[in-house]
Amino acid sequence: MSKILSTVLLLSTVLFSVPTGAVWPQPRNLQSGSSAVKLSNGFDISLTGIHNPPSDLVDAVSRTKTLLKNDKLERLVVGRGAADSALVSKAKSLSKLTVSLEKGAAANSITSEAQKPIGSREESYSLTVPSDGTPATLTANSTLGLLRGLTTFGQLWYESGGSTYALDVPIHIDDSPAFPYRGFMLDTARNFFPVSDIKRTLDAMSWVKINQFHWHVVDSQSFPLEVPGFTDIASKGAYSSSMVYTPNDVKDIVAYAGARGIDVMVEIDTPGHTSVISKAHPEHIACAESTPWSQFANEPPAGQLRLASQATTQFTADLLTAVSKMFPSTLFSTGGDEINVNCYTQDAETQQDLSASGQTFEQALDAFTQATHKVIEAQGKTPVVWEEMVLDHNVTLSNETIALVWISSANVKAVVDKGFRLIHAASDFFYLDCGGGGWVGANPNGNSWCDPFKTWQKSYSFDPFANLTAEESKLILGGQHLLWTEQSGPSNLDSIVWPRAASSAELYWSGAGGDVSSALPRLHDLSFRLQQRGVNSIHLQPLWCALRPGVCDLTA
Amino acid sequence: MSKILSTVLLLSTVLFSVPTGAVWPQPRNLQSGSSAVKLSNGFDISLTGIHNPPSDLVDAVSRTKTLLKNDKLERLVVGRGAADSALVSKAKSLSKLTVSLEKGAAANSITSEAQKPIGSREESYSLTVPSDGTPATLTANSTLGLLRGLTTFGQLWYESGGSTYALDVPIHIDDSPAFPYRGFMLDTARNFFPVSDIKRTLDAMSWVKINQFHWHVVDSQSFPLEVPGFTDIASKGAYSSSMVYTPNDVKDIVAYAGARGIDVMVEIDTPGHTSVISKAHPEHIACAESTPWSQFANEPPAGQLRLASQATTQFTADLLTAVSKMFPSTLFSTGGDEINVNCYTQDAETQQDLSASGQTFEQALDAFTQATHKVIEAQGKTPVVWEEMVLDHNVTLSNETIALVWISSANVKAVVDKGFRLIHAASDFFYLDCGGGGWVGANPNGNSWCDPFKTWQKSYSFDPFANLTAEESKLILGGQHLLWTEQSGPSNLDSIVWPRAASSAELYWSGAGGDVSSALPRLHDLSFRLQQRGVNSIHLQPLWCALRPGVCDLTA
Structure with a gap:
């Protein structure tokens, strides 16, 4: 049912079809499907099994929810959000993201994790967003990893016709940085x-x-x-x-x-x-x-x-x-x-x-x-x-x-x-x-x-x-x-x-x-999302090109 | 009493002392003195002898008054406004700018004057700002010329310690564009x-x-x-x-x-x-x-x-x-x-x-x-x-x-x-x-x-x-x-x-x-004034250089 693509295959499809999975930076291990899911009205993010969660983690959850509500980013395709309406109308509703630490991981503040010596910061995370409406899950070995996962989760969503939706679900990401x-x-x-x-x-x-x-x-x-x-x-x-x-x-x-x-x-x-x-x-x-x-x-x-x-x-x-x-x-x-x-x-x-x-x-x-x-x-x-x-x-x-x-x-x-x-x-x-x-x-x-x-x-x-x-x-x-x-x-x-x-x-x-051709549609997406969030990121191309990946390439 | 400088002399002093007369573009004929004058609390701009002044001229006067109140631009010199305090404390107060058309000039709207064929737009004006507190005067052959003069007048003023003041008065400007x-x-x-x-x-x-x-x-x-x-x-x-x-x-x-x-x-x-x-x-x-x-x-x-x-x-x-x-x-x-x-x-x-x-x-x-x-x-x-x-x-x-x-x-x-x-x-x-x-x-x-x-x-x-x-x-x-x-x-x-x-x-x-060295201090001034007016004009140099004309020149 769901088409599972390796990261490499995903990159190559991006080149020849509409851009999907516009997460930036590109997760190091990403499997995705071909369905959509939308956020339910009562969507919530819950910290599960974390005793006395640090206040900066609670704040990160709160900021993520605010972004989900305020981003209102339309997808960069011809027809914009309307192009997704058929898929979105059939999509299940996601009511929850469950956030938890791996067993035995300490619930230190994000701040203290981020300030550790270079090379000893733990930033990896795993994120799953199902297509069937069951809760999405985010796990990590540290609160810093959870922050990185929340950041990724916040980039999956688009707005159209009053719906906030993600494509390419089910998504499973195992991610960690290449460099400290x-x-x-x-x-x-x-x-x-x-x-x-x-x-x-x-x-x-x-x-x-x-x-x-x-x-x-x-x-x-x-x-x-x-x-x-x-x-x-x-x-x-x-x-x-x-x-x-x-x-x-x-x-x-x-x-x-x-x-x-x-x-x-x-x-x-x-x-x-x-x-x-x-x-x-x-x-x-x-x-x-x-x-x-x-x-x-x-x-x-x-x-x-x-x-x-x-x-x-x-x-x-x-x-x-x-x-x-x-x-x-x-x-x-x-x-x-x-x-x-x-x-x-x-x-x-x-x-x-x-x-x-x-x-x-x-x-x-x-x-x-x-x-x-x-x-x-x-x-x-x-x-x-x-x-x-x-x-x-x-x-x-x-x-x-x-x-x-x-x-x-x-x-x-x-x-x-x-x-x-x-x-x-x-x-x-x-x-x-x-x-x-x-x-x-x-x-x-x-x-x-x-x-x-x-x-x-x-x-x-x-x-x-x-x-x-x-x-x-x-x-x-x-x-x-x-x-x-x-x-x-x-x-x-x-x-x-x-x-x-x-x-x-x-x-x-x-x-x-990384390849500049497959990166460009995601970078457009990021740039427009930054604008929605109040950062004056610039346009890299005419919008005509941003809506048509590859068509303004030197060789096209 | 007042030192009258030709434009050329003024340009050369700009190079070696603090920048004054930072009007942009540089008036084609400018005589200036060495005193200061400050705006009185009740400062006003009056249209004199213009029967039924066009509404866009009335609006231009009103915008000029707003800029005078809101610019709050400090002068770009070491010490900023404080450097002028001695001069400003002795300055007379200016209570009025009198704006009038030359005899026989039509009180057309600025808009209609601006939309005339290229080569037939009348943009010249004369502006006098005395140092003794007597009214400043602006005259022109057209409302469009008056607008240009109001624009110049609006660039003469700096703010420090609650005073809005101009330097280099008395000023007399006869101005008109080199190109249509x-x-x-x-x-x-x-x-x-x-x-x-x-x-x-x-x-x-x-x-x-x-x-x-x-x-x-x-x-x-x-x-x-x-x-x-x-x-x-x-x-x-x-x-x-x-x-x-x-x-x-x-x-x-x-x-x-x-x-x-x-x-x-x-x-x-x-x-x-x-x-x-x-x-x-x-x-x-x-x-x-x-x-x-x-x-x-x-x-x-x-x-x-x-x-x-x-x-x-x-x-x-x-x-x-x-x-x-x-x-x-x-x-x-x-x-x-x-x-x-x-x-x-x-x-x-x-x-x-x-x-x-x-x-x-x-x-x-x-x-x-x-x-x-x-x-x-x-x-x-x-x-x-x-x-x-x-x-x-x-x-x-x-x-x-x-x-x-x-x-x-x-x-x-x-x-x-x-x-x-x-x-x-x-x-x-x-x-x-x-x-x-x-x-x-x-x-x-x-x-x-x-x-x-x-x-x-x-x-x-x-x-x-x-x-x-x-x-x-x-x-x-x-x-x-x-x-x-x-x-x-x-x-x-x-x-x-x-x-x-x-x-x-x-x-x-x-x-x-024009010479880039004498222009730069005025261009800094303009850029900071644009910022004060809500335009994101950029810095051309470190502020250290902007405060010290000539000191960051290639040859300095």
Whole structure:
């Protein structure tokens, strides 16, 4: 009766018929039928057999029910919902989704599960939606897995003629992520984003099962983070008193993320990208706002921590300790990118410090790095660094250190060869800001340094294991899209991020090798669902094409 | 006492000090001082000596007062509004702006002035804002000029500490546009935009004194225009019944535009770009949805009017007549771009029609064009065509015909050499969609055909008279930015258009030769003001740079 398709077969049918099973990211194991089922008026989701369910799980159930009611997404086929009316009129009514933990699984909060060390988060789940009106069931080994399953369940439903229905039932899904790290990075220093923008972004991230928010919170341009004990940096270095994340804002964001299965890795980039600290602590910053900026930094304003100074090293260690205490994550990024040597060469204080200690610049950088990483580790956290710290400098890094490759995906193998775990963040695939033209002034013909625009197809087609042996591949934790915000702010946050960031979310959840042709109809579906949910995700094609999978292909 | 600066001097001071006089587009003749003035609590704008002022002028005054109250824009300098507090505390209060027509000028509605033929619209005005608290005065030769002056007046004001103030007073402006045509084109066929999006765009257009909305309302993908007598085309060819502009919507949009000094030039692209008409009238469309689409059209779906058929020619003429009656503008675009000859070669009906009449394809196109232009002209309108009609085909065009150059700015001279008036719309400078990556499916490495992204600096630096003699230059009416919407919709309309479209608005109002360095601080100011007014204009630089003119220049 029901046609059971393997995931592979399902993908190939998507190509040649209407898109079905538009879950994003694609579950790793999906069996589906050819019937429909609709939600009964009294449809409910019940937590079964979970003693004292954690409040964030109860909230996740409640949010899922709200989405089922409010999404009102019409299917993307010619005729829209009307095309399904015959099937829907015969469909049985589903009155319940039963949610339970596997025997012996602990009913911890989603938040605590999401904040576990990378590699030890349990996100798998099993979901069954029958066609006969008997209850749907969702089980998992953790509340985090249940959240992922609820997210999938919430994407199965369409609206037409007053009915909320799913197709391709019966559905059985056994799902788990291919990679433990699936992230998104936002820079809130070049331009500021209110907490509400970050929360909306976290919602969208959770809907595509991204589990890591990499928060590049401060940089040379502004320091919007109010750090206990260091409040003068934000009070003098934020763009304004209203453009600050207070400790309560941070708690709010971390809790909001955690409840959505997302851990927050903060980054305090050091020793470069710190110019603005000079506003409160000029004694700690070399070449602050020196000109011409291009001789002292990759972008204005110039300014770097005086890494050869013991006082500055202590100041930095204390600052990192204080920031560490604001974030429960076991990951903490200390940055380390784009260190400008000329800044230090021209800085009399740094040169004095070096000659007093008899250290070379690289030796001083090593000591600075060891001192600052030590305090991170003392807080139970793993340091995360940009690739230069591994490839360009001679610093001692713990084997546990994780590297972000950003300059080029061609550098992945070199980092892995040094034995470090790695997060893909390469500009040639995952930089959302590329292709918007040069932003530096007095440069009428300037284009982005990382042209062209990185399309969703480009990132979706990335091979995380290119040129790596099986053994080396074990060091790949996953990857992320990144938004540097020289040309972004609240007004274009959604449109520059979505749905593109969803392409890496699927790459790292479902695994590499996905096909852009079969993905596109599901990505259209996701993009329209995001719009229904208040996220300004953009159109990827004319609606004419979105309604006709494959017909606007290059070869059609 | 007051320092009077010429425009040129003002521009150079902008470069090296805080930006002042951030009016956009830059007035052509501006004298300013160095004092401040603030609005009194009872500030009012009075229409003086205008008997029975037209209601759209009264409304424009009322909107200006609302903007003065609501903009609350802080100045973009380090310290923001606080930097001006000393000056503002000493400032006199301005209680009145007196608005009057020059002696003998007719008090016509703004709308009727805006809808006059291109070249005969009177948009000049004079504005004086004293520093001593005596009334400001605005005079013009037409209500349309008064609207332009009110727009300028509305851009002079900043907010800080509860005061609304202007700097650089006394100000005297004598202003008028360099070019009669300053446009913006929106495609509402690839993806649909609700009326509210169009109105918000018209507001933003009017704030930068754009006077022409080129509405590419229909295309091969959808036909969202309900045309009296031809309602079946929209009922079968719109994306949905809710994605249609009814005759009342059109009236609403035309009136909204007119009241804001904007004329609406509709485009019904013919004979290509008409595939969707086949849904209601398959008899009139050749190669409708033929595959592979790339052999029959530049983008899917293929389909063109059967131009060799007398019945189709009559149908098209009748359709154009009916659409003409919906729009009061004296401009009407019949398109004429990207005609695919293979579509007609493969179409048996067209081949029969050609052999029956003994015409070549070009002769048939000529007859079709003459017939359709004749009905446009019979409605008192001037036909506007894309450049191919002038350069690639052998059709008879009235000398009055206006050509839009889109393929390349390199084609401008060839069009002008044929004696036609011209609107700049070249993809290499003014296409807002370029640089977003390829949108055609199954094309993982596809980029835009018109890469790279066109920055505001690029369009701002365009020379409208390049390679033209003084005599030829007289044929240049102006130009516009254009948004084709394969990858756009309501979710990214503002962010893809603003503030970039403002760069051509200034180019064609203030004249060519503007300098990107002195323009940038004013453009930042405009972009933030647009945001305050509800338009999601994007950030062009980190706020750090926006607060420090010149400091983020390439050479700084």
